[in-house]
Amino acid sequence: MPRKLSLLILLMFIAVAIAPVAAQDEEFVFGMILVGPRDDNGWSQAHFEGGQYVEETVPGAKMVYFEKLNPADAPETTLLDVVTEMVDQGATVIFTTSDEFEEDTAGAAAAFPDVTFINVSGDDAYTGEAAPNLSNVMGEMEWAKMIAGCAAALATETGSISYLGPLINFETRRLVASAYLGARYCYENYAGKDPAELTFTVTWIGFWFNIPGVTLDPTEVTNDFFDNGADVVISGIDTTEGIVVAGQRAAEGQSVWAVPYDFAGACEQAPEICLGVPYFHWGPVYQNIVSEIQAGTWEQTWDWIGPDWMDINNPDTSAVGFIEGTGLSEEDKTSLDAFIAEMTAYATDEANADTFFLWEGPLSYQDGTEIAAEGEKLPAVAPLGEAPSVWYLEQLLDGITGASS
Numbered sequence: 001m002p003r004k005l006s007l008l009i010l011l012m013f014i015a016v017a018i019a020p021v022a023a024q025d026e027e028f029v030f031g032m033i034l035v036g037p038r039d040d041n042g043w044s045q046a047h048f049e050g051g052q053y054v055e056e057t058v059p060g061a062k063m064v065y066f067e068k069l070n071p072a073d074a075p076e077t078t079l080l081d082v083v084t085e086m087v088d089q090g091a092t093v094i095f096t097t098s099d100e101f102e103e104d105t106a107g108a109a110a111a112f113p114d115v116t117f118i119n120v121s122g123d124d125a126y127t128g129e130a131a132p133n134l135s136n137v138m139g140e141m142e143w144a145k146m147i148a149g150c151a152a153a154l155a156t157e158t159g160s161i162s163y164l165g166p167l168i169n170f171e172t173r174r175l176v177a178s179a180y181l182g183a184r185y186c187y188e189n190y191a192g193k194d195p196a197e198l199t200f201t202v203t204w205i206g207f208w209f210n211i212p213g214v215t216l217d218p219t220e221v222t223n224d225f226f227d228n229g230a231d232v233v234i235s236g237i238d239t240t241e242g243i244v245v246a247g248q249r250a251a252e253g254q255s256v257w258a259v260p261y262d263f264a265g266a267c268e269q270a271p272e273i274c275l276g277v278p279y280f281h282w283g284p285v286y287q288n289i290v291s292e293i294q295a296g297t298w299e300q301t302w303d304w305i306g307p308d309w310m311d312i313n314n315p316d317t318s319a320v321g322f323i324e325g326t327g328l329s330e331e332d333k334t335s336l337d338a339f340i341a342e343m344t345a346y347a348t349d350e351a352n353a354d355t356f357f358l359w360e361g362p363l364s365y366q367d368g369t370e371i372a373a374e375g376e377k378l379p380a381v382a383p384l385g386e387a388p389s390v391w392y393l394e395q396l397l398d399g400i401t402g403a404s405s
Contacts, residue, residue, distance in 0.1 A: 030054065030290060031086035031094035032065040033079065033101065036209055036238050041269065042262040043208065043238035046280045047097040047120070053283025054290050061290060064089050070100070072211040079104035080111065087112055093293050095120065095286065098208070099171060109134040116293055121171055123391075126302035126381070133300075137285060138171075139320040140306040142178040142356050142390065143343065144278030147322040148259045149182030150339045151275040152232040153198065154191055154332040155257045162225035163202040164218055164235045164242045166209075168405055172236060174393040176202050179234050180400050181358040182339075190335040201230070202402030208238040219245055226256055232275070234259040243269045257327050267325045274325035276336075285319050304381070304391070309344050354380045356390055365395035366404055 032051045036044035044067065051063040066082045068074055079101055086094055093116040096105040102122035109117045109131040121138045124130035152161045161183055163176050180200045188195040203225070206215035218241035225233050226249055235242035235258070246258035247270025257273045260266035264281065267274035285305060292298040308318035322340070324333060346357040361372030371388035372378045381391035388394070395404040 026060050027062055027090070028058070028060045028290065028294060029062050029064060029086075029090040029092065031083070031089075031091040032063055033069055033082055033086075033094065033096045034065060034067040035070050035098040035100055036068060038065065038067045040209070040238060040263075041240050041266050042260075043280075044097070046263045047095070047282050050280075050282025050286045051095070054286050057283070057287050058290050058294070064091055070207075070211075072214070080108050083108040083112065083115075087115055092116065093118065093290065099169065100208070105134065106130065116298060118289060123302065125300055127384075130300065135289075135300050135302065137289070137301075137303045137305065139280050139282075139285070140304055140356075141175060141278060141280065141320055142359075143307055143347070144312075144320050144322045145175045145178040146182030146185075146343065146356075146358060147336065147340060148234055148276065148278045149179035149184075150186035150190070151324075151328060151332070151336055152179070152234055152257070152259055153183040153185075153187040154335055155275055155328065156187075156198075156232050157255060158229055158231045159187075159193070159197055160199040160228075160230040161201070161232045161234065162222075162230040163200070163402070164222060164225075164233055164237055165202045165204040165402070166237045167207055168204055168403065170392050170394075172204075173396055173404065174390050175236055176400065176402075177393060177397045178356070178358075179236075180397060184399065185358055186335070186339055190339060199230075200400050201225075202236075202396070202400060204403060205237060210239070210241070218242065222246070226254070231255060232257045232259070235261045238262060240266055240269045243267070243274060246270060246273050259325075264321070264323055267323065271326050273327045275327045276322055276325040278320070278322050281315055281319055281321060284316055306347065309348050312340075352377070356380060359390055364398040366398055366400065367395060368398065369395075 034044040038048035054061050095118045097120045099121040105119040117134045119136050122136045125136045184195045187193050187198045203221050205218050210218050222242050222245040233242045243258040243260045246256050249256045250273045257275050259275050260277050264279040266277045305319040307320045308314050312318050313321040343357045355377040359378045361376040362374050363372040364370050379389045382389040384392045
């Protein structure tokens with residue numbers, strides 16, 4: 001064989017051998033836009049750490065991020081400004097991690113048709129309003145909020161539970177309602193008490209976290225809860241004021257407890273009175289999306305992703321989980337485990353597909369409108385205006401004290 005031909009063949013073999021490595025190591029930039037700070041011990045930190053998970057598990061992945069895109073911290077900065085900067089840095093997919101960004105994400109997707117956008121918790125892809133380069137994703141937090149409500153009902157000594165709510169929309173109403181259903185069920189079936197005597201109250205502060213002069217102060221609201229007889233606060237806001245105030249009250253000798261939200265490490269704020277935390281783990285979700293985009297297999301979807309029922313706290317497979325807190329007594333922990341087992345059995349039964357545990361009639365809105373008759377399962381999602389559903393919960397449920405709109 002001629003020497004030049006041998007050299008050419010050798011070079012071809014080398015090129016084939018190293019090509020996958022080069023492709024694998026090629027930098028892949030993705031953007032993460034946060035509504036709050038990346039270290040808020042809540043919603044935004046959960047997303048930021050989800051991005052870090054992608055960097056750790058996807059070869060070549062690099063995150064660029066913008067934190068605190070909200071009316072208080074960046075009042076003159078638009079989402080389109082941030083997207084433009086990220087695209088200039090090479091981002092080919094951008095995660096906009098709040099329903100606050102839903103409308104602006106639609107505009108950015110139209111402006112940058114070659115960039116993939118993932119809006120968290122929106123529904124444009126479900127309703128058909130989304131551009132082809134825009135998807136929506138959300139975790140089925142309803143399951144974990146039911147566990148939170150159950151834990152609260154097991155711990156309460158006064159029979160009064162309060163919920164620290166953010167702003168009012170479909171998402172926040174259905175999460176409050178899920179916590180209420182879990183509380184009511186466990187108060188009766190595990191605590192052995194009359195559910196009609198359980199008080200469940202929600203106060204909305206007006207945004208996902210405190211904005212001085214704009215929202216109610218969540219610290220003051222939580223103190224009011226305890227001053228008015230509640231002994232458990234369930235948080236639905238992005239930050240940790242609920243558990244911080246509960247920890248302060250407990251240090252003064254009061255028997256109070258808290259259930260924080262969003263972030264797996266939130267109990268660390270006051271572990272001795274933490275009953276547990278319902279949280280999101282975005283890492284596996286984001287990893288899957290990034291991998292599909294890299295492979296060229298990504299397609300527009302509307303995804304509402306439930307827990308991994310084999311292990312709801314598996315960090316590599318479960319998008320939603322619940323970590324039990326040290327504030328639970330051993331007896332209450334046993335009861336909560338039994339409740340989770342009930343929920344798991346329901347969720348893994350194909351007969352219950354596209355429904356949620358406990359979301360079964362009789363169910364009515366606060367104004368008395370029946371949304372599910374006796375024995376009827378409310379669908380997880382149905383087109384708005386065609387039929388009631390969990391996703392599009394238009395009012396709080398009857399039995400909850402607090403505003404629906």
